[in-house]
Amino acid sequence: MASVPLKEQKKGGCQCCAYVLGGDTAHPELHCGYEYFQQAAKDRKVMKLSSFPAVEADQCCDNWCSKNAI
Numbered sequence: 307m308a309s310v311p312l313k314e315q316k317k318g319g320c321q322c323c324a325y326v327l328g329g330d331t332a333h334p335e336l337h338c339g340y341e342y343f344q345q346a347a348k349d350r351k352v353m354k355l356s357s358f359p360a361v362e363a364d365q366c367c368d369n370w371c372s373k374n375a376i
């Protein structure tokens with residue numbers, strides 16, 4: 307298992323990120339929607355969930371943002 311820096315673990319990983327997509331009963335896999343959310347709402351195009359990069363629940367990156375922040 308890949309180690310996750312402690313600081314990132316405290317954040318909660320992709321499963322707690324505002325940009326994560328999926329993770330519900332219909333689509334249990336998690337995908338990163340960061341690039342999608344960087345576009346203006348009017349420019350966002352509906353895409354298949356599988357088009358977004360797959361991520362793991364405890365994965366994290368520098369773009370992590372709390373779901374409560376946006």
Ligand code: SF4
Nearest residue numbers: 320323338367369370
């Ligand atoms: S890869 Fe980064 S931006 Fe994407 S869901 Fe995970 S923590 Fe959020």
